[in-house]
Amino acid sequence: MAVTEDVTGQxxxxxxxxxxxxxxxxxxxxxxxxxANKDIxxxxxxxxxxxxxxxxxxxxxxxxxxxxxFYKADKGEIKIGGVPTIIHNSDDAIRAGIGMVHQHFMLVxxxxxxxxxxxGAEDGALLRPSLAxxxxxxTSLAKDYxxxxxxxxxxxxxxxxxxxxxxxxxxxxxxxxxxxxxxPTGVLTPSEADHLFRILEGLKAQGKTIILITHKLREIMxxxxxxxxxxxxxxxxxxxxxxxxxxxxxxxxxxxxxxxxIEKAPAQVxxxxxxxxxxxxVDEDGVERLKSINMDLKRGEIxxxxxxAGNGQSAxxxxxxxxxAATSGTVTMNGxxxxxxxxxxxxxxxxxxxxxxxxDRHKLGLIMPYSAWENACFGYHDRSEYQAKAGLLNRxxxxxDARAKIEKYDVRPPNCDLKAANFSGGNQQKIVxxxxxxxxxxxLLVGQPTxxxxxxxxxxxxxxxxxxxxxxxxxxxxxxxxxxxxxxSDRIIVMFDGKISGERLPSETDENDxxxxxxxxxxxxxx
Amino acid sequence: xxxxxxxxxxxxxxxxxxxxxxACLAGLFSERAGIFDIGLEGKMLAAAFASAAVGxxxxxxxxxxxxxxxxSGWGLGWPAALLAVLAGIGASVLMALLHGFASxxxxxxxxxxxxxxxxxxxxxxxxxxxxxxxxxxxxxxxxDVSRFKEITLPLAETLRGIPLVGPFYxxxxxxxxxxxxxxxATVPLTWWILFRTRFGLRLRAVGENPGAVDTAGIxxxxxxxxxxxxCGVLCGLGGCYLSMxxxxxGFGDEMTAGRGFIALAALIFAxxxxxxxxxxxxxxxxxxxxxxxxxxxxxxxxxxxVQFMQALPYILTVVILAGFVGKAIPPKAGGVPxxxxx
Numbered sequence: 001m002a003v004t005e006d007v008t009g010q011x012x013x014x015x016x017x018x019x020x021x022x023x024x025x026x027x028x029x030x031x032x033x034x035x036a037n038k039d040i041x042x043x044x045x046x047x048x049x050x051x052x053x054x055x056x057x058x059x060x061x062x063x064x065x066x067x068x069x070f071y072k073a074d075k076g077e078i079k080i081g082g083v084p085t086i087i088h089n090s091d092d093a094i095r096a097g098i099g100m101v102h103q104h105f106m107l108v109x110x111x112x113x114x115x116x117x118x119x120g121a122e123d124g125a126l127l128r129p130s131l132a133x134x135x136x137x138x139t140s141l142a143k144d145y146x147x148x149x150x151x152x153x154x155x156x157x158x159x160x161x162x163x164x165x166x167x168x169x170x171x172x173x174x175x176x177x178x179x180x181x182x183x184p185t186g187v188l189t190p191s192e193a194d195h196l197f198r199i200l201e202g203l204k205a206q207g208k209t210i211i212l213i214t215h216k217l218r219e220i221m222x223x224x225x226x227x228x229x230x231x232x233x234x235x236x237x238x239x240x241x242x243x244x245x246x247x248x249x250x251x252x253x254x255x256x257x258x259x260x261x262i263e264k265a266p267a268q269v270x271x272x273x274x275x276x277x278x279x280x281x282v283d284e285d286g287v288e289r290l291k292s293i294n295m296d297l298k299r300g301e302i303x304x305x306x307x308x309a310g311n312g313q314s315a316x317x318x319x320x321x322x323x324x325a326a327t328s329g330t331v332t333m334n335g336x337x338x339x340x341x342x343x344x345x346x347x348x349x350x351x352x353x354x355x356x357x358x359x360d361r362h363k364l365g366l367i368m369p370y371s372a373w374e375n376a377c378f379g380y381h382d383r384s385e386y387q388a389k390a391g392l393l394n395r396x397x398x399x400x401d402a403r404a405k406i407e408k409y410d411v412r413p414p415n416c417d418l419k420a421a422n423f424s425g426g427n428q429q430k431i432v433x434x435x436x437x438x439x440x441x442x443x444l445l446v447g448q449p450t451x452x453x454x455x456x457x458x459x460x461x462x463x464x465x466x467x468x469x470x471x472x473x474x475x476x477x478x479x480x481x482x483x484x485x486x487x488x489s490d491r492i493i494v495m496f497d498g499k500i501s502g503e504r505l506p507s508e509t510d511e512n513d514x515x516x517x518x519x520x521x522x523x524x525x526x527x
Numbered sequence: 528x529x530x531x532x533x534x535x536x537x538x539x540x541x542x543x544x545x546x547x548x549x550a551c552l553a554g555l556f557s558e559r560a561g562i563f564d565i566g567l568e569g570k571m572l573a574a575a576f577a578s579a580a581v582g583x584x585x586x587x588x589x590x591x592x593x594x595x596x597x598x599s600g601w602g603l604g605w606p607a608a609l610l611a612v613l614a615g616i617g618a619s620v621l622m623a624l625l626h627g628f629a630s631x632x633x634x635x636x637x638x639x640x641x642x643x644x645x646x647x648x649x650x651x652x653x654x655x656x657x658x659x660x661x662x663x664x665x666x667x668x669x670x671d672v673s674r675f676k677e678i679t680l681p682l683a684e685t686l687r688g689i690p691l692v693g694p695f696y697x698x699x700x701x702x703x704x705x706x707x708x709x710x711x712a713t714v715p716l717t718w719w720i721l722f723r724t725r726f727g728l729r730l731r732a733v734g735e736n737p738g739a740v741d742t743a744g745i746x747x748x749x750x751x752x753x754x755x756x757x758c759g760v761l762c763g764l765g766g767c768y769l770s771m772x773x774x775x776x777g778f779g780d781e782m783t784a785g786r787g788f789i790a791l792a793a794l795i796f797a798x799x800x801x802x803x804x805x806x807x808x809x810x811x812x813x814x815x816x817x818x819x820x821x822x823x824x825x826x827x828x829x830x831x832x833v834q835f836m837q838a839l840p841y842i843l844t845v846v847i848l849a850g851f852v853g854k855a856i857p858p859k860a861g862g863v864p865x866x867x868x869x
Contacts (some may be wrong), residue, residue: 070742089744091744091745094743094744102742106741109736110735117558120743124725126724127723127727364730
């Protein structure tokens, strides 16, 4: 290993090389009435990559937070390298050789990379020697593991992929032998994710033990040696990755068979609801985000919009949803022109029965500190059914209404007084979807309906969208997940650089074909 | 205005800026660690009172037969000033710990806790003052042993002959009291602590992202308490300055006169940086000095009334706090109690 400096506070009993890196026995943890972890036992062998999969809220992060000393387990025993270890806080975990890369990076944004790495692991009261030493070690770590980062860069200026490297460097600087990564690829681009996996392979080759928490089965299959599955706070299985399949893992995660393919009846396409003609958007910086878009949206069909993020799909949703103004062009709905100026707003769109599930549910879809029952009717709270006398809102009805939505959409936990922030991502999305679909729209705009949502909830959300289509409504689905586009859409358009680069029927296309269109190349154009 | 007059004005500026500087740096330590503190005013007031009270007891000579209302002291001589300063710092630190307990341990609202401290100090000082001294809330005039007097620096008169620089040294730099020099020295010291020591790194980190500090294995609460105590010590010095180093020579009701809030404005103006804090405090000090020196200012067209001049520092405070001076980004975790997720 490159780092040779002695670090105090390693466990007294030297761990034997044959003992498993981590042994958990009977770990339980409850938050109030919620049993986050139930009697969990797990063994991770030294020098392996061990995956932990499970739906959102299955207890993966809680378990790892216990291992890292962020929470204290109610019961159970932790052995590190065969030695029983009591971990009261993160300091104990660090001393035991555990490093963690949190889902939300634990970095000080306005510090340099060096300062972040050194924080908490300084050698003395003065900074200068520590920083100099860290600089040397960082240089050698960068060489050994492809972990190049400019040590003097301000962390806040770095891309997320680089910030994640800083987190890994922090752990390695503290001589971690066990590295826990919590949903590491959620924020990464595909190429950044590939780079991360190369780094992890390199670390494994050096004998480090890696725990990878994720709900992406593809990553599990690609990189792990063994995988543990968690469901509702329990560990349901631990298997060798080579001996399992994504379908089996999905079933273990959800507890029932999951249809990775959606069953839907052929679309009964009706007349055109919305006509978009020559729609252009030029943003404040003078960049043309939409270049003359023409399309029709018809009753009873799901129109999928594919494309690499940032090719105009968001601008399209924003204009149609009344959030942003168009520069020129027309949109008519049922033959009537729509206001595309700054005068328009999302409320007026809703009055015209256009519902919108925004791409970023945290920013636009929900008010996080507000309760579920409030969030379940926001945007529609002016409707007559929510009104009581004297200009007041009918809270009782609003709560009943929210309870009905929660039940119908299987939002967990089924508690309409909980703040939106306290639901898992999938359940937050269900609240938004429930609100928009139950408003009985003619047109539903959906952006990234299943981003950050676990498998069980994805299936549910997809079924709801199909059900709405079968009621004869028009749906515009924007997603960067090709699988989702292919599975749901009745017709697909692909956007590239603010233009429509092609239109396909799902039966006539595949991921390769769409992938080329997403890069602006139409393979069928020259035929 | 001739040079002597200008230097006199600058000397006054320095004197008036010092209590602001102490309070401003106090706030800097606290807020850099993520604890907003609008209780600087209260802490200074408490310190001013405690130091004046102890200074009076310790410094005044013992009287065999004091007539009613006259205080018989302990006549300690030079240790009286030391004792008084310690008392001032002690009172301020006590208030700071109260603020820390409310906002760190109990995770309360830092603004409300700060307001409470201001009220507590305003009420308690007068109440205790009346009870102890029966002088309508004031303390007796402090004897010289309990005060900081002007110090003439070496060579002040010798160097006076050098044009410009000589008189500047003699009239502005020299001839200030000890606390002015302590205050000036605190600026580089603060900078050094914040940016060159482990303590400072952790203190800044805890004000930006306490989660990062916690996961690095450091106790967030302890780090914040340390910052709050430092804040108390500096506020204490600022309070001592008001009662022991100014012409007031004792404590008077509400003698801080909003300086804690002006210091807060200076802190925002300075964007939470030590050297900028010095500049900001000197600016406020200069305004105060001008308003004290020129009761009314004739600028030819009309005469600026005295009330306006006196209000100038406060007007500037409002202007600065209203955000007219560029974008000041406070420490990210400021005002937010640290709670682990869930």
